[in-house]
Amino acid sequence: MAPFRIIIVGGGIAGFTAAIALRATDRQIIVLEQSSLNKEIGALISLQPNAARIAGLEWQLEQDFLKAQQMVDEGFRIYNTDGDLVRTIPLATKDKYGAERLLFHRNDLHEALKKAAISPERAGDPVVVRVSCRVLECDAFRGTVTLEGGEVVEGDLIIGADGIHSVLRKHVVEDNPSPIPTGHSAYRLMVPTEILEREEPEFCAKINPREPFTSMIVAHNCRLIMGPGRQGEVYGIVALVPDEQMTEDPALKQSWVSEGNIEKMLETFREFPSWVKNIFRHSPDLGLWQLRDMDPLTNWYRGRVILIGDAAHAMLPTQGQGASQAIEDSEALGSFLNDVHETPALDDLSKILEVSGVVLKG
Known part of the structure; x- marks a missing residue:
């Protein structure tokens, strides 16, 4: 019996959670990631209850x-901006x-997600991760992707988890839309708490950086979130600001790992008091x-390819659901493919993807 071969393009949260959800015996899953996975600018991320529940109950990742x-x-x-607490909204999500x-x-x-995907101790065969593998082309019906350098990788299912600037999207949607600027950008910073406590006592007297709360100004x-x-x-720290003071070209493919300019950020926040602005200078990375948006896609699948996460439905960070919705996609895709353990015929796979694509979109 030939194994079910799954190619996941993209080694981010969508890609690795798809790998976790799809792991099973007699499945060969490979994740192709274009980066080397050795550098990410520091940032916090939240998983909302819908995603935390899936990760805990379905995937046992506690x-x-x-x-x-x-x-x-x-x-x-x-x-x-005076540092007065205006409102508290408790979370009783559990x-x-x-x-x-x-x-x-x-x-x-x-x-943690990568280790779970490749761990030999979890159910199913461990996932193979290949880094520095940039996908240039895809044949949705043959089930192949072509890498930079000419190598062709063949699979029975190809999952596009490669973000808002997805390479695979043009092979799924004929009128492939381009992400459009929203008029806002987000700076992301990470500061060691002990440095804040030592260097910025005024800030810490107003907002305790160790307490488990999300604070906003x-x-x-x-x-500021x-x-x-x-x-x-x-x-x-995430600082949402208007785009009009940004020097970046909106036509370029920006992502949040682009490097920011601290002096430009301070100029944008010039009207804020010093007890707020001073903390920005202590981040080793900026x-x-x-922030870009995209019109809803007319379709999420074609042939042997299906899109998930930001490749399918890019989201703004206002509700913190980007990663969480990608986890929902992965869990749903795992359920729809639960009974497939050998090479599926194109017609059979298309029927599954047709239903799953409709459900995910709905």
Whole structure:
């Protein structure tokens, strides 16, 4: 019996959770990642209860997440620019949804998912991960992808988990839309908490960077969203700002791993008080993510290819659901393909993808 060969293009959260969801005996799963997976600008990421529930109950990742130094977010705190607490919104998500809102350092979550995908101790055959593999072309009906350098990799199913600038999308959707700028960008920073406590006592007197809360300041057409990670060892900051002061070319393929400019950021926040602005200078890295949107796709699958995550439905970060929706995609795809354990005929696979594509979109 020939094994079910699955190619996942993209080694991010969507790619590795798809690998976890699809692992089974007699399946050969390979993840093709264009980067070397050795450098990510520090950032916090949250998993909402819908995703945390799947990861815990369906995939038994609780211990993996504890090792990844997860934190449970206890609520939102909104401050004014004087540092006064204006409103607290407690989170009682476990009682209502059966899971918590979890905070991670993005690197830690990513590494935990990768280890789970390749672990020989989990059910099913371990996933193979190939880095520095840039996919240039795809034949949706033959089930092949062509890598930079000319190598052709063949599979029975190809999953496009390669983000908003997906290479595979043009092979699925004829009128492949281009991501469009929203007029806003997001700076991402990560500061060691002990440095904040030593160098910025005024900030820490107003907002405790070790407490498990998401804190926000909204003023002057900008928004700061801040919170702890790694059990309080680091403090993450996302600064949403208008695009008009950005020097980046919107026509270029930006992503949040682009490098930001601290002086330009400080100029954007010039109207904020010093107790806020001073913390920006302590981050060893400054990432800049131009927020882009995309019209809904007319289709998510074609032949042996299906899109998931940002490749299928890019989202803005306002509700923190980007990664969580990718996890929902992976869980649903795993369910639809649960009974496929050998090479599927194209017609049989197309019927499964047709149903799953409709359900995922709906």
